[in-house]
Amino acid sequence: MSATFGVNTELSRCVLRLIGPSDHSPSPIQRHSTLPRFYNGFLSLSAASENLKVTRRTRISPRLLSMPTNSSSESLTYRDAGVDIDAGSELVRRIAKMAPGIGGFGGLFPLGDSYLVAGTDGVGTKLKLAFETGIHETIGIDLVAMSVNDIVTSGAKPLFFLDYFATSHLDVDLAEKVIKGIVDGCQQSDCALLGGETAEMPDFYADGEYDLSGFAVGIVKRDSVINGNDIVAGDVLVGLPSSGVHSNGFSLVRRVLARSGFSLKDKLPGEDVSLGEALMAPTVIYVKQLLGLISKGGIKGIAHITGGGLTDNIPRVFPKGLGAVIHKNSWEVPTLFKWIQEAGKIEDAEMRRTFNMGIGMVLVVSQEASNRILEGGGGAYKAYHIGEVVSGEGVSYH
């Protein structure tokens, strides 16, 4: 049965975050020849677009060809057939031909001595769990988190956020809950909710369902951009804890749930919360913490751990020729991930490429800075020394 709901890992790697390696060269034009995902079709459009850096994400979820049967003995992976594995990378290639360069976690637009940094994202199929659990109060926090956590990786302070809420029939109580979460997310990231669009689209969404997208804009001085350029072998990887699955990997989560025999109301084994509550825990917004740490210096690169996990997201901030070694026992993997892995019989590598495994943000810092940051502001926050930068490429776990 696994072939009926599988998806190929290559697709996830290619396109879950199709924005590829980050911007390490001073001019995007220089990157064109070596990194085909970077290009600058729009540079001629505007004098201001010198040094423009563009990002395009793709959040690809496997298509459910049929619902998985309960309690299969087969291991759940993203490798099986059932979705066109080349679709995502093909779209990237085609967009690359006609649209601006792609790179980093947020698009950079030069403005005077600063960059405006913009990011957009939705919350993917975590929405389905919101529908199923009835927990709508925090999905707006997830929405804001996805975009502001991206733009803060460049050192940008978020200025404002806008949301798009689409549904087939406006339910005021439901919309109010969702937007209240967005307001909370904006407060947590100290940015203004500058606008939004509520779209009632008959015949688009199932009853009681909706889709969300969000847009954040921040600003950073040009000479303060965090871009990974100064990262060297020997730098330290500092991990900041996640609150759970955050807003990625939910297509796999839903498959695991379907085969596990567990309901969302069942307790997460070993914890005092239901599975639904644990899965719906709002994404941590790292903005204030990161801006505080950045202001003290020593942070060379920041990776927001979303789809692709530690495995795919950490290398995106590295210059060519560098990789990472992760000490896999350097933090406690939360119970929720252990349950998902066990219930889905998912291999370690698959877990690490799909989920954040308890680490939602990774800082690449000098050894000097690492001591200060790992001290955790006198206990004000948790931080883990999870690994080091090494010569080579990719991420290995020891």
Added chain:
Amino acid sequence: MSATFGVNTELSRCVLRLIGPSDHSPSPIQRHSTLPRFYNGFLSLSAASENLKVTRRTRISPRLLSMPTNSSSESLTYRDAGVDIDAGSELVRRIAKMAPGIGGFGGLFPLGDSYLVAGTDGVGTKLKLAFETGIHETIGIDLVAMSVNDIVTSGAKPLFFLDYFATSHLDVDLAEKVIKGIVDGCQQSDCALLGGETAEMPDFYADGEYDLSGFAVGIVKRDSVINGNDIVAGDVLVGLPSSGVHSNGFSLVRRVLARSGFSLKDKLPGEDVSLGEALMAPTVIYVKQLLGLISKGGIKGIAHITGGGLTDNIPRVFPKGLGAVIHKNSWEVPTLFKWIQEAGKIEDAEMRRTFNMGIGMVLVVSQEASNRILEGGGGAYKAYHIGEVVSGEGVSYH
């Protein structure tokens, strides 16, 4: 049968553009007591948010309770029952309690001597016609148009755009067509496509369907903001032609089509295009034209004619105590609108409140400036003297 697919006009007026009257006072705080839709819950969040002006749109489409029967003799209006008419205004009221002030066509964020101006919108149920006609190449132009036409009304030059494309299963050919349209729209508005999100969301959308939202950011010097403050009775209303229905009113269009007995492939009577082609004509992007006109001075206010038509959108740029008289024969209403009105037996007032009637943008200008603008740049563009500003309120047609 009309009760099965009707919708109340009050809802449309309240919430199709729920952002209400525009910003005429120097500080949003001053507006709080008189205009309940303006408030500033977020002013305390950021020192930069002084003079923040926020916009929230709602694009409310009537819910199809059942499909209309063919060739009914009843007049189609938005007045009948079938949708909770208070939902939209109730949501506004609740958001107003928890989120920032609402006003104008785009949110304004102070930055140094400038404002960043941001807007977000989708294209509503025009998408359904894209699905039915198979015309996907230009819906991206509509998407860009809806946001950039909003922000340029404040005098802001669009800097960049981001899109969100959501579908249940990524069809690369289809996505490429849509994104190509977005690229075209960005080129037409001389802004960069700075990023985007392609979200594959299983079980959210019907096969072959997708939703789109867009987000534009522009910039304008604080002392150059066009805000309607200087508008006086006697000022001239100059209309710029639309290309058709643009991206509003499609829920009514679909009802008219369903009862007309016409197919989208049928010729629009009296024209050499099909109904589908006429309805799918991409929204005009007025950015370059407007920025050119603005640079020459004399433009006091600009109204983007979307949902609510001339009737509801023109007054939004006026100071309190002013209204408009429209000379209804001052431009030729395009054949498409005449066909819609006839096929749907729609009353004049209903048409004018739902559709742009051939005028996509209205400039409020001094008499001196009107001559220069109406001369049309020596024939480079069309412009109509469609009316005047008068003491009073609302819009009347003579």
